Amino acid sequence: MTITILRSHNKQEEAYPLEDKERTLLKALTDIKATQDASLTFSAGCRASVCGTCAVRVNGKEQLACAYKVQDQDVIEPLQYHEVLRDLKVNKSLTKKTLQRSTAWLQTFQEASLTPKDEKFSEKQSDCILCDACYSACPVYAVNPDFLGPFALTRAYRYSSDKREADTKTLVDNVQSNGVWDCILCAECTLACPKGIDPKTDILMLRSLSIEQGYTDPTFVQQSFGFDPNAGF
Amino acid sequence: MPKRACYAQDYTGLKILHTLYDSCLKAEIDFLDDHYLLNLIVDEGCIKGAIFLDSHTGEIIQINAKAVVLATGGYGGIYHGYTTNSYGSTGDGIAVVLRAGGAVSDLEFVQFHPTALKRSSILMSESARGEGGYLVNSEGERFIDELKPRDEVARAIFRQEQEGKEVFLDVRHLGEEKLMHLLPQEVALCKLHEHIDPAKALIPIKPVAHYSMGGIEVNSSLEVQGIQGCFAVGECANAKVHGANRLGGNSLLEITSLGRFAGDHAHQYTRSASNKEANSTQRDKDQKAIEAIYAQACTLNFYEKQQALGKLMYEKVGIQRENTQLLQAMEEVRAMQEMKEQMGIADKSPIHNQNLIEYLEFSSALLLAPMIISSALARNESRGAHYKIGFEKQDDKHFAKHHIIQWKREI
Structure with missing residues (x-):
């Protein structure tokens, strides 16, 4: 079989022949590096879908290289909307800033007893491995590079829904600008997530919390077509 | 049956790690991504900082510090292809301590899952x-x-x-x-x-x-033996909490409790540490060493040797040891060390050179492998994860002790 990898030094797709046997894309990449081309650069760590470093795009779809079985004619590219550092290795430090801007952490701790049901409630959201697959799949970034994005908003929701969080309001306040209302609910993030997390639904939940806190959908206001509720007064 | 450990699905470590990461972001802690630790700076037995390779630029960076905490992971990755560990767990921090004149201990205790x-x-x-x-x-x-x-x-x-x-x-x-x-x-x-x-x-x-019980030799404050002001915690350290045979879940207990402890001790140390800053001797030395690797001809593929080393360690320094096999393994590792002169890097790019990092990781593996073997050779008994044919019993009379390795510091 042959796979094609987008290289950064010449911005060309380079084809690599591989022996016809079943292997993960990550194994294919390490084999190519060890035997064909030592300059091929990619990020990898645990091989077990938990460190989140090896996400790439295969035929236009986000995949963890360690969890994807490579196929003949596959085209491998780096994640979208990231600065390419070299070949398949991208700069994730900027995308991590979305976590800082959305303050996706426990704001104010309060003592609370958690039942197994409570734990289950945010179990999926806390499975996130920060692989950036959802970020790469999100079409909002094509028009708004400042969007907080799926993984940061899922994480903000994870904390806002935790009984030990005493200050949900601050979290909700911090996801308004370039946040929950900028999502177009296309669910590409949900399809891309290798952990089965559903950021789209989490964003909808954050919208509900926002409305509870007195926020309104700014796009809805813009769509009022000149209707003046004060009737000119 | 009552549960012995706290857990979150089969993802306990991940959840601890990410909660810690979120807390670090909240505390506005800086991360220097893609900086690979090359060496410690030690002056008259005291830590002065560390030297890093910045992958973004290929530059050799010196960071001065009054105290250093090493949390660099274990050496299970030496068993390449036969380990649950990630590719990079080649004991780099342990190799760094050895080169800096610090002590390491109990390297023969490698846990097989x-x-x-x-x-x-x-x-x-x-x-x-x-x-x-x-x-x-x-x-x-x-x-x-x-x-x-x-x-x-x-x-x-x-x-x-x-x-x-x-x-x-x-x-x-x-x-x-x-x-x-x-x-x-x-x-x-x-x-x-x-x-x-x-x-x-x-x-x-x-x-x-799966797990290295042995590692950097530390005292009860987690300070590295032989390097004042340098602390080590987690799998890279031998805090002696796991004995010869760690129990599942206890490495997470270790990091959540001793991590804070190491930080506190490092902080305390900085209050009395000297203000004398390091000169650039170590940096210059590391700069030359990296330049030499770039200049070295590459006639032998180190990736092949990395796999061969992993297989050799698994087969001859693995679950069940035997002295003649250990001696054979030692000979083969020595031969590999000699072949290293022919191994270089094929990728000569200064930036994001993964080939170079992997070469350095393999170098750590090749430095530590003979020490795992010699420690295993010296322990003619069986205890926990170290099991030797011909010496199947625990022998407290002769071996209720730690094997400590420390090099004489270069002047």
């Missing part, structure tokens, strides 16, 4: 057996009490393999619902890597290197 997936060496968590999973051989027989310590279970599996039998983990009787509740990640990994559904089929497994 009984249940890794046969083809990929990916970990099947202990919870699979904790929840009632069985181990069976290819004849369908159970051959060991699955809840015995990891070393005993790993050896029992190894013996089955030596008799030509395959070994499987059987969790079918737990039922699909319970499996998805307790082991969702493991179920996914089995489907992906072994093409089997654990609710319906046996999981083929083998024991592989």
Whole structure:
């Protein structure tokens, strides 16, 4: 079989022949590096879908290289909307800033007893491995590079829904600008997530919390077509 | 049955790590991504900082510090291809301490996890057996009490393999619902890597290197023996909390408790540490060393040797040791060290040179391997994870002691 990898030094797709046997894309990449081309650069760590470093795009779809079985004619590219550092290795430090801007952490701790049901409630959201697959799949970034994005908003929701969080309001306040209302609910993030997390639904939940806190959908206001509720007064 | 440890599905470590990461972002802690630790700066036995390779630029960076905490992980990655560890767990921090004149200890104690997936060496968590999973051989027989310590279970599996039998983990009787509740990640990994559904089929497994009990020799403040102001914590350190045979979950206990402890002690140390800053001697030395690697001809592919070293260590310095095999392994590793002159890097790019980092990691592996072997040779007894043919009993009279290795500091 042959796979094609987008290289950064010449911005060309380079084809690599591989022996016809079943292997993960990550194994294919390490084999190519060890035997064909030592300059091929990619990020990898645990091989077990938990460190989140090896996400790439295969035929236009986000995949963890360690969890994807490579196929003949596959085209491998780096994640979208990231600065390419070299070949398949991208700069994730900027995308991590979305976590800082959305303050996706426990704001104010309060003592609370958690039942197994409570734990289950945010179990999926806390499975996130920060692989950036959802970020790469999100079409909002094509028009708004400042969007907080799926993984940061899922994480903000994870904390806002935790009984030990005493200050949900601050979290909700911090996801308004370039946040929950900028999502177009296309669910590409949900399809891309290798952990089965559903950021789209989490964003909808954050919208509900926002409305509870007195926020309104700014796009809805813009769509009022000149209707003046004060009737000119 | 009461639970012994706190857990979150089969993802306990991940959840701790990410909660810590979120807390670090909240505290506005800086991370220097893609900086590879090359060496420590030590002056008259005191830590002065560390030297890093900045992958973004290829520059050699010096960071001065009054105190340093090493949290660089274990050396299970030396067993390349036969370990649950990530590629980079080659004991780099331990090698760095040795080069800086600090001590390391008990390197012969490498824990083999009984249940890794046969083809990929990916970990099947202990919870699979904790929840009632069985181990069976290819004849369908159970051959060991699955809840015995990891070393005993790993050896029992190894013996089955030596008799030509395959070994499987059987969790079918737990039922699909319970499996998805307790082991969702493991179920996914089995489907992906072994093409089997654990609710319906046996999981083929083998024991592989999983955890290094040995590591950097530290005192009760976690300060490195031989380097004042340098602390070490986690798998890279030998804080002696796991004895010769760690229990599942206890490495997480270690990092959550001792991590804070190491930070507190490092902070205390800085109050009395001298203000004298380091000169650039170490940086210059490391700069030359990296330039030499770039200049070195590459006639032998080190990736092949990395695999050969992993196989050699697994077969001859593995679950069951024997002195003649250990001596053979030592000879082969020495030969590899000599061949290193022919190994270089084919990628000459200054930026994001993964080839260079992997070469440096292999160098750490090649530096530590003979020390694991010599420590294993010196311990003519069996204790925890170290099991030696001909010396199957624990011998407290001669061996109730630690093996400490420390090099004379270069002047």
